[in-house]
Amino acid sequence: MRYLPLTKNDREEMLSTIGVNNIDELFSNIAEKANINPKINLPNHKTEMEVEKHLSLLSDKNLHADNSSFFIGGGSYKHHIPASVDHIIQRSEFLTSYTPYQPEISQGTLQYLYEFQTQVSLLTGMDISNASMYDGSTATAEAVSMAKRITKRNGVILSNTIHPHYADVIKTVSGIKDNELVYNRKFSIDIDHLFNEVNDNTACVVVQNPDFFGSCYDLSSLAEFVQSKGALLIVVVTEVLSLGMLKSPGAMGADIVACEGQSLGNPMNFGGPYVGLLSTKNKYLRQIPGRIVGESEDVDGKKGFVLTLSAREQHIRREKATSNICTNSGLCSLAFTIHLTLLGEKGFKNLSRLNHESALNLKEKILKIPEVKLLNKSFFNEFTIELPIKGEIFINRMAEKRVLAGIPVSRLINNNKELDNCIVVASTETNTDDDMNSFIEAAKEVLR
Amino acid sequence: MKNSNKGLNHDEPILFDIGGMDKSGVDLNEPTFKENFIGECFEDREIGLPGLSEPESIRHYVRLSRKNYSIDAGLYPLGSCTMKHNPRLNEKLARLKGFSEVHPLQPLSTCQGALELIDEISVWLKELTGMKAVTMTPKAGAQGELCGMLAIKKAIESRNECHRTKVLVPDSAHGTNPATAAFLGFDVVTIKSDKNGRLNFDDFKQNVDKKFAAAMITNPNTCGLFEDDIIEISNYIHDAGGYLYCDGANFNALVGKVRPGDLGIDAMHINLHKTFSTPHGGGGPGSGPVVFSDLLKDFCPAPLLKKDEEYYYLVENLNDKDIDKSFGRLCVFHGQMGMFVRALSYMMSHGSDGLRQVSEDAVLNANYIKSSLEDVLTPAYEGYCMHEVLFNDDFLSGTGVETIDFAKALIDKGYHPMTIYFPLVVHGALLVEPTETESKNSIDQFIETIRELASKTQDGEEFFKKAPIYTPIRRLDETKAARNPVLRWQKNDVIAAE
Numbered sequence: 001m002r003y004l005p006l007t008k009n010d011r012e013e014m015l016s017t018i019g020v021n022n023i024d025e026l027f028s029n030i031a032e033k034a035n036i037n038p039k040i041n042l043p044n045h046k047t048e049m050e051v052e053k054h055l056s057l058l059s060d061k062n063l064h065a066d067n068s069s070f071f072i073g074g075g076s077y078k079h080h081i082p083a084s085v086d087h088i089i090q091r092s093e094f095l096t097s098y099t100p101y102q103p104e105i106s107q108g109t110l111q112y113l114y115e116f117q118t119q120v121s122l123l124t125g126m127d128i129s130n131a132s133m134y135d136g137s138t139a140t141a142e143a144v145s146m147a148k149r150i151t152k153r154n155g156v157i158l159s160n161t162i163h164p165h166y167a168d169v170i171k172t173v174s175g176i177k178d179n180e181l182v183y184n185r186k187f188s189i190d191i192d193h194l195f196n197e198v199n200d201n202t203a204c205v206v207v208q209n210p211d212f213f214g215s216c217y218d219l220s221s222l223a224e225f226v227q228s229k230g231a232l233l234i235v236v237v238t239e240v241l242s243l244g245m246l247k248s249p250g251a252m253g254a255d256i257v258a259c260e261g262q263s264l265g266n267p268m269n270f271g272g273p274y275v276g277l278l279s280t281k282n283k284y285l286r287q288i289p290g291r292i293v294g295e296s297e298d299v300d301g302k303k304g305f306v307l308t309l310s311a312r313e314q315h316i317r318r319e320k321a322t323s324n325i326c327t328n329s330g331l332c333s334l335a336f337t338i339h340l341t342l343l344g345e346k347g348f349k350n351l352s353r354l355n356h357e358s359a360l361n362l363k364e365k366i367l368k369i370p371e372v373k374l375l376n377k378s379f380f381n382e383f384t385i386e387l388p389i390k391g392e393i394f395i396n397r398m399a400e401k402r403v404l405a406g407i408p409v410s411r412l413i414n415n416n417k418e419l420d421n422c423i424v425v426a427s428t429e430t431n432t433d434d435d436m437n438s439f440i441e442a443a444k445e446v447l448r
Numbered sequence: 449m450k451n452s453n454k455g456l457n458h459d460e461p462i463l464f465d466i467g468g469m470d471k472s473g474v475d476l477n478e479p480t481f482k483e484n485f486i487g488e489c490f491e492d493r494e495i496g497l498p499g500l501s502e503p504e505s506i507r508h509y510v511r512l513s514r515k516n517y518s519i520d521a522g523l524y525p526l527g528s529c530t531m532k533h534n535p536r537l538n539e540k541l542a543r544l545k546g547f548s549e550v551h552p553l554q555p556l557s558t559c560q561g562a563l564e565l566i567d568e569i570s571v572w573l574k575e576l577t578g579m580k581a582v583t584m585t586p587k588a589g590a591q592g593e594l595c596g597m598l599a600i601k602k603a604i605e606s607r608n609e610c611h612r613t614k615v616l617v618p619d620s621a622h623g624t625n626p627a628t629a630a631f632l633g634f635d636v637v638t639i640k641s642d643k644n645g646r647l648n649f650d651d652f653k654q655n656v657d658k659k660f661a662a663a664m665i666t667n668p669n670t671c672g673l674f675e676d677d678i679i680e681i682s683n684y685i686h687d688a689g690g691y692l693y694c695d696g697a698n699f700n701a702l703v704g705k706v707r708p709g710d711l712g713i714d715a716m717h718i719n720l721h722k723t724f725s726t727p728h729g730g731g732g733p734g735s736g737p738v739v740f741s742d743l744l745k746d747f748c749p750a751p752l753l754k755k756d757e758e759y760y761y762l763v764e765n766l767n768d769k770d771i772d773k774s775f776g777r778l779c780v781f782h783g784q785m786g787m788f789v790r791a792l793s794y795m796m797s798h799g800s801d802g803l804r805q806v807s808e809d810a811v812l813n814a815n816y817i818k819s820s821l822e823d824v825l826t827p828a829y830e831g832y833c834m835h836e837v838l839f840n841d842d843f844l845s846g847t848g849v850e851t852i853d854f855a856k857a858l859i860d861k862g863y864h865p866m867t868i869y870f871p872l873v874v875h876g877a878l879l880v881e882p883t884e885t886e887s888k889n890s891i892d893q894f895i896e897t898i899r900e901l902a903s904k905t906q907d908g909e910e911f912f913k914k915a916p917i918y919t920p921i922r923r924l925d926e927t928k929a930a931r932n933p934v935l936r937w938q939k940n941d942v943i944a945a946e
Contacts, residue, residue, distance in 0.1 A: 001802045003535055003725075005887035006809050014816040014888065018832075023808045026815055026832045027705065030674050035710050037804070042575050045799030048537050055793060058568075059546025061561030063554065072551040075780055082474055084502055086543075089729075092520030093513035096534050098864075099731035100516075101526075104919040105859055108516035109730040112509070115463045118936040122496045128935045134587035134733070137780035145631075165780040168766055172598065172749070172776025175633060209489070218489040245484065247491040260780075270562045271552030271781030272587065273733030285933065291731065296929035299914075304921040308929040314590070314627035315870070319636040324627035327588040327721065331729025338509060341463060342473035344499015349492075353479040360481055378487030399555040407553045414765045429476070 001045055065268065065430070069403045069438040071362070073382040073426025074212065074412075075136065075163050075238040076271065077263045079351075080430055085265050085338045089331055099291070099327065103306045104298075109330065110305035113293040116337040123243045124257040125250025126279035131291040131307075132333040133276030133325065136260025137166045140206065140236050141173035142289045142323055143256040143278060147204035147232040148174070149287050149322070155201040155231075158183040160190055161211035163238060164412040170206065191222060198229045204255075208236040209246070213409075213424060214379040216246055223253030232256060239263055240277070242380040244352025256280045264343075265335030275332035286312060289323030354429040355381040362427040365440050369447065375422065382426035384409070387447065391423040394446055401442040457920055460511040464937040467498020473505050496939070515920045516730070517864045523886055523894050527836045527867035527879025528622065528670055530700045530722035535797065538725065538790035547789050552781035556761050562785065563760035566753055569737075569792045573718060576795075576803065577699075578709025579739035583748045585783035589697055592717025592736025593628040593664070595778055599715055599740065599747040600662045600691045601632055602775040606747075612661040612690070618647045620671055620871040625664040625695055634661060641873045645671035645829040645838070649681060656688045666695035667711070668702070670871040671829060672814065672836035672879065682712025691715070691743065699723045700883070701811055701835035704804030714741040720784070724791035735787035746773040751782055809884035810835040813891055817880055820895045824902040828874045835883070841876025843902060848909035851876035854901065856923065859916040861897045 006014075011023070020026060027036050046054075064070075065078040072078070089095065093108055100106030100113075113131045120129035133139035144156055156176050158167050160183065167183055170176065182197045194205055205226045210216045223233045235249035237259040249257040259277035266274055280288060286309065294308035314321040343351060359381045366372055371388040387394050391408030398405040406425035413419055427436070452459050484490055500508060517524070524531035542548065550559050570582045586592040597615075604612050615629040618639045626636045637655050642648040647665065663685055667675045675681070682692045694708055694716035700723045702708070708716050720726045720735040728734075740748065752763040752771050763770045766777065798806060811834055818827055818837040826842035827833075841851050855865035855878070867879040882891055904911060916922060 001798065001805060003533055003797065004802070004805055004809055004884055005890075006812070006884075007888075010888040011809075011812060014812055018812075018815050018819045020832075023812060026811050029676050029831075030706055033676065033679050034706060036706055038578070038707050038710070040575055040704060040800040040804075042572060042800040043796070045802040046796050048797070051537060051793050051796045052541065054796065055541045055565070055789065056544060056546075058561040058565050059541075059544040061564070062546040062550050063558035064545050064549035065551065066545050066549050068558075070551070072553055074553055076552055078549070078551070082502070084473070084506055088506065088509045088513070090539060091510070091513045093516035093518045094509075094730055095539075095727045096519040096531075097516045097730045098524065098526055098529055098531060098728045102517070102855075102859065102865055103924050104856070104916050104921055105517040105864060106515070106730075107920055108512040108514065111460070111462065111512055111515075114936070118464065119497060121936050132732070134591065135779055138587065138591070138778075163780065165777060168750070168777035169779055172778060173594065175631075216486050216489050218487075244495075245486055245490060245492075247489045248493065248495075251491070251493070252489070267548040267786075268551050269548055270550040270559065270785035272779070272784040273735075273786050275733075285935075292933075292935055294929040295934040296924045296926065298922040298924045300922055302921055304924050306924045306926050306929045308926065308933060308935075311930070314623035316623070317627070318623045319626035319630035321623065321627040321630075324590045324594060324624045324631050325588075326590045326622075326624050327728075327732040327734040329733045330731030331727070332733055334730065338505065340497060341467065341500050341505050341508070342502065343497070344467065344472045345469045345495055345497040347472035347474045347476060347499055348495065348497055350476045350479065351474075353481075354476060356484060356486070357479045357481045360485060363485075376485075378485055380486060396555050396557065399558050404551065404554055404558065411553065411764070415767060 063402065063404065069435040071406050071425050071427055071439060072404050074407045074424055075260055076268045077239055077426060077428055078268060078430050079263050079428055081265055081267065081339060082342050085335050088338055089335050094331065094334055100307060103304060107304060110293050112334055112337055114305050116333050117293060119337060119340050120277045121279055123240065124259065124279040125248025126257055127282040128285060129277060129279040130288050131293055132329040133278050133290055134329060135272065135274040135276045136238050136258060137169040139258035139276030139278045140166050141170050143234045143258045144170050144174040144204060144206065146256060146287050146289065147234060150284055151203045151231060153201050153203040154180045155203055156181055157194060157197050157202060157205045159194060159207040161213055162206060162208040162236060163212045166236060194222060195225055198226055198231055202229060202231040204232040204234050206234045206236060208238065210239065210242055210380045213376065213384040214382040215376050216378045216380060218247060219252045234258060239381060241352045241355055244349045245356055245380060261336045265339035266332050273329060273332050275329040275336050287322060290325045290328055351429060358427040358429060358431050359383065362436050365436050369440065369443055381428055382424055384422050384424050387421050387423065389447065390420050395423060397446045398442050403439050403442045405439060458511045460508060462937060463508065464498055467500050469498065471499040471501055473500055473502040522862060523882065523890055524864045525866045525880045525882055526864065527881040528697055530881060530883055532725055532883040533885035534725050534727040535794060538793045541793050542786045542789040547785060560760055563753060565792060566788060567755065567760060569788050572795045573737055573739060576703060577716065577739045578707030580742050581740040581745035581748060582737055584737045584788065585749055585778050586717060586736040586738055587779055587784055588732060588734030589717055589719045589736040590624040590628065591778060592738045593624055593695065595738045595749060596693045596715035596717060597628055597632055598775040599744045600693060602747040603744055604661055606773065612659055614659040615661055616652060616655055616663040618665060620669050620873045621664060621666055622670065622695060622697060629664060645673045646675055649677050653684065660688050660690045662691040662693055664693045664695060666698060668698045668834040671838045672833040673829060674834055678711045697722060698835065701807055703807045704800060705807040714744050720787050720791040725794040726787045726790040733784060733787065735784035747775050750774055750777045806884050813882040813884060813886060817882060817891060817895060821898055824899050836879055836881035838874060839878040840874045844905060847905040849905045849912040851878055853912035853915065857901055857912045857915040860918050863894065863897065
């Protein structure tokens with residue numbers, strides 16, 4: 001077995017040092033009560049070549065963004081990742097190290113996390129950020145739990161245009177009872193509705209921007225109002241590249257910002273692993289969940305970094321911790337920070353604009369197809385269109401022509417007939433004119 | 449900038465001191481659109497993100513990387529963390545475009561291979577654990593715990609027994625266990641360990657009453673010991689109408705050898721980033737699938753993977769009839785696919801024969817270390833251990849050296865220290881988990897090093913107190929970091945936070 005270094009001789013010598021005759025003696029206390037060495041109905045070991053063959057065949061059964069015309073977003077986006085990102089994250093010292101518990105031999109991880117925390121704070125326009133969460137959805141749920149702790153209130157108001165999975169995660173993970181939750185799914189954000197629902201028991205209002213349907217909003221007045229009622233505004237961002245063109249959530253007055261960071265450095269991976277970003281104001285620092293890196297100095301006065309404020313965390317506080325999170329998204333946050341460093345200010349804003357431009361171009365082309373309507377009054381790199389036929393049928397027929405044309409809204413919201421003909425379409429810097437023309441030609445045939 | 453490099457050890461400034469607003473390592477076309485469609489919240493703001501050209505970025509991160517210890521460079525005996533070799537085949541396969549470039553919301557007809565892979569790994573996990581069902585979505589071990597406990601909560605609700613709010617957790621448990629239970633509103637009661645390092649069954653029984661909901665037990669536990677009474681405990685729990693959650697962080701001791709399903713467990717998470725070799729990545733990403741018994745399988749979270757003849761599909765919406773008992777959804781999309789690919793590659797490479805050898809070698813290595821060190825260190829408990837061996841600090845008594853000093857001295861000898869001060873049930877704990885991927889030579893050298901250090905403790909504390917001295921940075925002031933938190937770079941080095 002290629003991954004197991006012990007030889008038969010080694011094992012015999014070691015057993016004899018221990019003073020047992022065979023390995024099962026070490027399991028004898030278990031064998032007295034339970035079955036050891038059960039018959040396991042699985043194949044025996046395979047060579048590297050055989051494993052590679054098997055998984056390659058499975059991989060070949062999937063259509064993917066590089067062998068199709070690809071326009072899907074909805075919280076996971078296709079972007080070009082510079083080659084050096086994947087090269088660096090595969091360095092042994094990053095790939096095969098643990099959480100940096102011993103700072104003297106983990107400064108590499110600690111320093112990039114400190115840089116990551118700074119970059120995230122700058123992007124979101126907030127004071128501070130943690131060292132990552134699992135993904136945008138769990139970051140959002142943690143933000144809601146955080147708001148409940150800070151305000152000591154239980155009411156949660158979700159904007160009706162938040163990603164439906166995110167809404168489900170908040171409900172499940174943050175333990176909100178039905179009567180404490182306000183949430184209706186429909187197309188356009190109902191800002192007035194959000195204002196009207198805020199009351200003395202409201203812990204937070206959660207708004208996604210750009211929202212699930214792609215629309216962008218200035219949330220400044222909502223933030224002001226929510227805060228005047230003693231509640232917090234949580235802003236959710238599922239496409240972090242939008243922050244290159246939109247007012248930052250911090251500038252609009254957000255109290256907590258939860259983002260999906262996948263767009264920088266991380267492939268779509270059929271849904272994971274991703275990297276969740278969580279930022280807030282200084283005053284809520286001690287309520288943040290998860291790892292945080294801080295600066296300090298060593299015994300010689302040399303500057304260095306450590307995991308800090310661990311009195312919030314499960315390994316110290318146990319049942320009184322702010323969250324149960326332990327392992328987070330270390331390597332994905334590394335990919336994120338490398339990609340952002342490679343882009344820099346100019347590159348990031350440029351990339352953001354190229355995404356917007358791509359979506360603008362696609363919109364222009366799509367609107368030339370008869371009976372197709374754009375529902376957005378604004379968007380960044382994705383938008384929602386209404387078709388003359390059911391969205392799901394359209395998407396499936398487009399897929400037969402190797403065009404992955406978007407997400408039928410009905411896949412995520414299956415109890416609102418009004419949205420059955422709608423699809424959410426994304427276009428990024430990776431989409432060429434050829435891709436767009438394939439979309440249009442295929443769509444014309446499907447809708448003919 | 450003053451040059452303070454030492455040979456191969458290069459100091460590396462922080463990105464914000466070397467990057468430039470006008471620098472970039474990516475060539476992009478210039479956008480040409482005239483009017484944007486962002487609307488009222490458009491802003492052309494100065495963000496403040498420094499950039500680096502490609503050669504500068506590579507050098508920045510390569511120099512940083514060289515300040516990290518890693519399993520590839522040496523034995524990493526962190527107890528309860530299972531730092532085993534990460535096969536590179538897994539990395540290669542996870543990067544196949546048919547996995548990495550697939551969107552989670554593609555039409556199901558276009559991602560049958562991805563769904564088939566999830567089905568395959570599910571079969572492996574169910575068979576290896578002897579459990580009835582598995583949910584693949586939890587993003588890490590702690591989220592797996594949340595998943596298992598949410599299922600238990602839902603099961604209790606479905607029986608209209610919401611008065612059951614008490615969760616028993618041994619004092620040796622990982623901090624995530626009590627944190628998870630408390631996060632869900634359960635009342636956590638801590639059960640003491642007995643003198644043999646196992647859960648005190650008498651104390652346990654006394655705490656089982658009408659309010660009893662569940663117990664969260666790690667097996668093998670964090671003392672590296674199998675809970676011998678586990679079957680009696682699970683029977684007792686079920687007779688009392690409760691559920692047994694098992695923290696599966698230490699499954700590496702059992703894989704292929706003992707099935708949790710034979711022990712009366714109702715739910716258990718599996719850390720793919722421990723037992724099944726997906727890389728730790730400096731703190732994630734992990735993956736924490738949860739296996740369920742018959743009692744809990746209906747309460748699994750969305751999405752549910754199903755197969756209709758040869759066609760795979762997902763039940764994704766919480767109002768779908770197929771999952772009407774589900775407790776909800778844990779994360780957007782379907783879980784850590786990139787980790788599933790790696791873990792399946794690992795499982796297939798080992799096969800059922802190799803996986804049994806994994807647990808046997810892991811247990812053999814730990815016991816070999818124990819036997820080879822028991823005359824110089826002080827094992828916390830008698831008898832054979834499982835995949836990790838726990839020592840207390842009795843061997844240091846009277847020397848002035850503390851566990852932390854011993855650990856830091858080990859760094860100067862080229863090792864990552866073992867887990868220290870955990871579990872909490874042992875004074876000055878040192879928890880050593882070698883894993884099965886260390887050779888006998890490697891383990892012998894580790895033993896030799898520990899013996900040398902142990903004998904050095906008799907020469908006084910000074911050597912230990914000043915360690916480490918050969919690292920890029922020496923012991924850091926953690927109190928200062930927490931008291932005056934500086935959590936990000938600021939322009940002009942203005943001190944941040946509170």
